[in-house]
Amino acid sequence: MxxxxxxxxxxxxxxxxxxxxFKAAQRDFEDDRVQREDWPTLKASTPFGQMPVLDVDxxxxxxxxxxxxxxxxxxNLAGKDSFEQAQCDQYLELVEDMFKEFAKAFFEKDExxxxxxxxxxxEVVFPKFLGLFEKALEANGGSFLVGNSLSLADxxxxxxxxxxLQQNPKMxxxxxxxxxxxxxxxGMPTIxxxxxxxxxxxx
Amino acid sequence: xMPCYKxxxxxxxxxxxxxxxxLHAKQRDFEDIRLGGDxWQNFKPSTPFGQMPVLDVDxxxxxxxxxxxxxLARELDLAGKNCWEQAACDQYMELAxxxxTELVKSFFEKDExxxxxxMKNLNDVVLPKFLALFESSLNRNxxxxxVGDGLTIADLAVYSAFDTPLxxxxxxxxxxxxxxxxRAKIEGLPKLGExxxxxxxxxx
Numbered sequence: 406m407x408x409x410x411x412x413x414x415x416x417x418x419x420x421x422x423x424x425x426x427f428k429a430a431q432r433d434f435e436d437d438r439v440q441r442e443d444w445p446t447l448k449a450s451t452p453f454g455q456m457p458v459l460d461v462d463x464x465x466x467x468x469x470x471x472x473x474x475x476x477x478x479x480x481n482l483a484g485k486d487s488f489e490q491a492q493c494d495q496y497l498e499l500v501e502d503m504f505k506e507f508a509k510a511f512f513e514k515d516e517x518x519x520x521x522x523x524x525x526x527x528e529v530v531f532p533k534f535l536g537l538f539e540k541a542l543e544a545n546g547g548s549f550l551v552g553n554s555l556s557l558a559d560x561x562x563x564x565x566x567x568x569x570l571q572q573n574p575k576m577x578x579x580x581x582x583x584x585x586x587x588x589x590x591x592g593m594p595t596i597x598x599x600x601x602x603x604x605x606x607x608x
Numbered sequence: 609x610m611p612c613y614k615x616x617x618x619x620x621x622x623x624x625x626x627x628x629x630x631l632h633a634k635q636r637d638f639e640d641i642r643l644g645g646d647x648w649q650n651f652k653p654s655t656p657f658g659q660m661p662v663l664d665v666d667x668x669x670x671x672x673x674x675x676x677x678x679x680l681a682r683e684l685d686l687a688g689k690n691c692w693e694q695a696a697c698d699q700y701m702e703l704a705x706x707x708x709t710e711l712v713k714s715f716f717e718k719d720e721x722x723x724x725x726x727m728k729n730l731n732d733v734v735l736p737k738f739l740a741l742f743e744s745s746l747n748r749n750x751x752x753x754x755v756g757d758g759l760t761i762a763d764l765a766v767y768s769a770f771d772t773p774l775x776x777x778x779x780x781x782x783x784x785x786x787x788x789x790x791r792a793k794i795e796g797l798p799k800l801g802e803x804x805x806x807x808x809x810x811x812x
Contacts, residue, residue: 452699453703464692466696466699468698468699468702468703470698470702471695471699474695474698475692475694475695478694479691487679487682487683488668488679490679490682491670491676491678491679492675494672494674494675494679495656495670495671495675498672498675499672505709537657541656
């Protein structure tokens with residue numbers, strides 16, 4: 406069995422989805438949380454000067470979604486065939502689209518503009534994506550986004566709503582299937598424990 | 609029986625061209641359906657998420673350009689020879705997408721003052737950074753391809769990402785010989801080369 410080491414900052418950000426994949430698959434890995442002051446020295450040894458980086462028996466992989474997809478395939482969390490793998494990818498990209506909107510608000514320095522962006526987020530953007538995901542769950546029988554078991558798609562959507570929910574805990578209240586999926590994931594062995602006990606980070 | 613592919617997108621390169629490249633590179637038949645205006649509005653409700661591109665595979669629909677491109681890469685043997693190489697391809701697709709996202713920001717910036725600033729950053733910082741990353745990646749892998757020893761979706765993704773920047777600045781790759789050579793190689797492929805030579809120019 407290969408040895409895995411995931412290097413990222415000590416927060417959720419773009420590293421958490423890969424961590425969730427390991428936990429959902431109940432696979433061991435070194436959860437290498439890099440402190441900000443140590444990052445500059447490490448940077449040169451990464452493929453593209455960024456994290457997360459996955460080290461698999463000495464070979465390195467960069468780019469957060471690449472890492473998550475790779476692990477999902479290795480651990481049978483990427484659907485049962487190529488088409489289901491593509492469906493997982495679809496949802497991952499949809500989450501990415503939502504994340505890009507959300508990031509705009511997070512990084513906006515101008516207070517007036519920030520208020521405008523946040524208003525748009527809560528009135529237009531989040532309802533749009535919540536609606537899309539809820540509908541997708543319904544269309545697939547209600548429990549999972551792809552096929553009939555947990556996949557990277559479900560973990561990606563779970564992870565994508567972590568920070569928005571921290572800011573607005575009621576945001577999923579009118580989306581019962583999404584809300585139930587979250588509870589289902591939180592009740593699974595290993596990943597459930599991890600989610601319950603992980604330290605809170607802003608992002 | 610080979611599946612029947614229908615590819616729906618606007619009549620532009622944008623987020624659809626990479627999928628078209630993959631299909632042409634492997635000389636695979638497909639319906640290249642270009643929609644706009646009313647035709648697009650009428651089609652919209654039947655798409656998975658109200659967007660294009662959409663790939664219809666024997667009646668089953670897939671959305672999201674990256675998901676479609678990766679699916680086609682696997683089906684058309686453009687995804688490397690094993691799971692690790694598939695991930696290596698993914699890496700370059702994501703890097704190309706990071707660059708594409710920066711380009712989109714500059715293209716859609718309406719404020720004239722901000723646009724000048726964004727363009728300057730693009731030309732002085734962003735493009736040089738990605739050019740260097742891609743060139744050094746090619747060098748590390750023997751010079752011809754990004755992954756393994758044959759054409760993959762990674763090469764096509766990088767090719768596609770530089771389409772619009774090269775229109776604005778045709779000498780952009782002049783100091784990046786491996787990238788430049790790879791473009792020429794891709795343009796020399798049968799069917800794909802023909803497609804690239806004969807397609808009508810679009811801004812994006």
